[in-house]
Amino acid sequence: MTESYLLGIDVGGTSIKMAIFSNDGDLMEKWSIATNKEKDGEYILEDISVSVKEKWQEMDLQANQFIGAGVGVPGFVDIEHGTIDFAVNIGWRDYPISSILSQHLGLPVVVDNDANLAAAGEYWRGAGVDAEDLILLTLGTGVGGGIIVKGDILHGVAGMAGEIGHVTMIPEAGSPCNCGKSGCLETVASATGMVRMARETIEHNTNSRLYQIWQENGEITTKDIFACAENNDTEAVTIINNAMYYLGLATANIANVLNPEKIVIGGGVSGAGEDLLRPLRFYYDTYALPKVKEHSTFAVAELGNDAGVAGAAWAAKTKAK
Amino acid sequence: MTESYLLGIDVGGTSIKMAIFSNDGDLMEKWSIATNKEKDGEYILEDISVSVKEKWQEMDLQANQFIGAGVGVPGFVDIEHGTIDFAVNIGWRDYPISSILSQHLGLPVVVDNDANLAAAGEYWRGAGVDAEDLILLTLGTGVGGGIIVKGDILHGVAGMAGEIGHVTMIPEAGSPCNCGKSGCLETVASATGMVRMARETIEHNTNSRLYQIWQENGEITTKDIFACAENNDTEAVTIINNAMYYLGLATANIANVLNPEKIVIGGGVSGAGEDLLRPLRFYYDTYALPKVKEHSTFAVAELGNDAGVAGAAWAAKTKAK
Incomplete structure (x- = not known):
């Protein structure tokens, strides 16, 4: 058999x-x-x-x-x-x-x-099929990253490649990050980062809709922030815009280095779809080189929680011996 | 035969x-x-x-x-x-x-x-021998880049990978760059960028040693800037420090994504050797993830103007068919 x-x-x-x-x-x-x-x-x-x-x-x-x-x-x-x-x-x-x-x-x-394998999963069976040069960014409690180069996972010398969440976006006086540094992309573009920005906003603005939500629910989620933004709530729009400014700048800078065909956005926050991709693309287009921009497209991850097992199966298929 | x-x-x-x-x-x-x-x-x-x-x-x-x-x-x-x-x-x-x-x-x-082949040349016969994951940065009139991943040149989907000089370091109100964007690494970390910073300095400080040099020679070169810095000239030290701040931050961010074993600095400015590497390493160490930092070393390019022909010969050896 x-x-x-x-x-x-x-x-x-x-x-x-x-x-x-x-x-x-x-x-x-x-x-x-x-x-x-x-x-x-x-x-x-x-x-x-x-x-x-x-x-x-x-x-x-x-x-x-x-x-x-x-x-x-x-x-x-x-x-x-x-x-x-x-x-x-x-x-x-x-x-x-x-x-x-x-x-x-x-x-x-x-x-x-696991983040590398999620990228491989989206490349093999998801939003990045046939895109031999691909970046996966997962926006959840952190910002995870996985990179596919010429149809294979990019590992680097010590398996650390793809740590896109720990690119420094705020070099001076940024928020502390779990990695020990501060001002990492993860501190501003993750769900946690966006919620932190929302909390900072309501400290100074108790009239805001976000403050009301916090008073009602005892917490604020990224879903709340995107829902408020849909109703043109200024504070919520500003928070999303800030987060996507940093994510777009970081992604453009990485794309100027890697020249990917596809940039796939996954993780819980990616459920916001176009409400997230629209400002993200705007800042990406501002900072990516013209020819890099022309050859790259954004997509929302398709495999959800199955990306990891799909990538693991891909690894078995391509690397088991 | x-x-x-x-x-x-x-x-x-x-x-x-x-x-x-x-x-x-x-x-x-x-x-x-x-x-x-x-x-x-x-x-x-x-x-x-x-x-x-x-x-x-x-x-x-x-x-x-x-x-x-x-x-x-x-x-x-x-x-x-x-x-x-x-x-x-x-x-x-x-x-x-x-x-x-x-x-x-x-x-x-x-x-x-040519920048890709220079990186391949340093990897094959120069400062990066055996470093299968390597970044070459050439600091001259511009900032060029070439990237080696797993012993091969990183091209990306449209051959644009490695455009490290066009990573945006000053997102707002940066100096215009030849690429059409502004605030690129090249505008602050190239010879041209450092000389521009020197000119801006002497506009406000006609007592500076750099102003004297400009009056005497009608121009300022990066050699002048490094020579002044060796004599502890505050303005020159600040210019080099600024340039290396941006170069170190950009290099650390790229290293967090690529996890290279070796970062090779070439081009005319690399002649400054340790005077350049010392501040560069300081900022790199500040912004690179600990495990990325541990596994990477800096080196000055060894092949000079021969890097391009060496890399071209390497390409013939590994890719001609």
Whole structure:
């Protein structure tokens, strides 16, 4: 029997997503389990293999029908050795995922950073199909990034490439960032950054609609900000405009360096669609070189939460040996 | 007889540099001819082939001993077809260099942008040997850039990748740039940019040493600025510091995206060596992510004007077919 299936695994801080794809990229099955973070995540790989084997039995599949498995992890990955240097949300440190999981499953296992694999997923089966040079930006609690160059993931010398969220946009007196620096793109263009800007706004302006929402709900979300902006609320429009100014400038600068064909925007905030893309494109067009601009288009990510497992399956397909 | 030589050609606005390398990268011979820009450069390729054939005769070599030729051109290159879209300093537009020169020489000919090939040259035989992920920044009248990723030139979708000089560093009210935008890195970190800053300084400060130099010589050069800074001249130190602030910030931001092993500084200004690298490293270290910083080192370019022909020979070696 020819090997014809791919296993994609996306390890997150609260759940582990898994999926089986055909070699052509059709999603056959997907499911998820909770992430057991006890004892620095030492039960996770066994949990995964038990769950995968149950699924195989259920679907009447066997290991020898699989080309391999790909695993995405939020953290620093030693790609060459299939080892996690450090995954703060999971607890793994110097953890040889590839060899352990490979033994459990009887399959070759490829490991990469989850943001890189999400970019590969959108390139393989999502908004970036056939765009061999692609940037994925995920706007959520942070700003994540993954870069595809000539149809492959860009890793750099230490697997750190694609850290677009930590490009410095406010060099002096910017807000502190989780990475230890300050003024990073993530501090102004993430959901967290936009909500922080909203809070700063209502401190000085208790008449604003955003202040009312905060009083009613005890919080402000990016959905609130986009909803207010749809009603032409000045403060909300200004917040989105500020965030997209920084994102557009950063994206244009990166595009002047990488000359991508497609820039895919994913993550929770990307649900705002054109309300986000319109100001983003405006600032991008202001700062990108004409020929860079001409050859690039923006798109909203299509795979949502499945991008990670799709990219993991792609990694299995293209890199498992 | 085995094919064992490589021909490297670097077409510039005033001269065309040529060199013969062994397949291992030893420089056997180099020479140059003047660039004849008459009739939009239509004599250039014939001039090159006449000169190459003379050299071959002189050295008792023949076409069939060569693997191929590489040609670097300052302009926009259609890599795939070996065509120049537009080389403003030469006069070529939609010009099929590869096929014409290949006919003249009886060799496969590979064409690329000159800055890209300079980066490849430093990677192959210069300051970046074995650094598979490398950035070359050339500081001269402009700021040029070339990027090596996984041991190959990064081109992007339209051959525009590496335009690091046109990353926007001053988004509001920056100086106009040759590219049509304003506030580009090139406007503040090139020789031209530093001299402009010196002129702005002496407008307000006729007591400065730089003002005296301008009065004596009718001009100010970057050499003057670095010489004054060596004598602790406040204005000169501030100019260099400003330029390196922008260069360090831009380089750190690009490094957060590319995670390079080596950042090579070339071009005329790089002659300042440590006087330039010291402030550059300071700002780079401020804005680069810790793990990106740890894995990267700065170096001054080693090949000088030979980087272009070396990279062209490398392109012939790795891409001629």
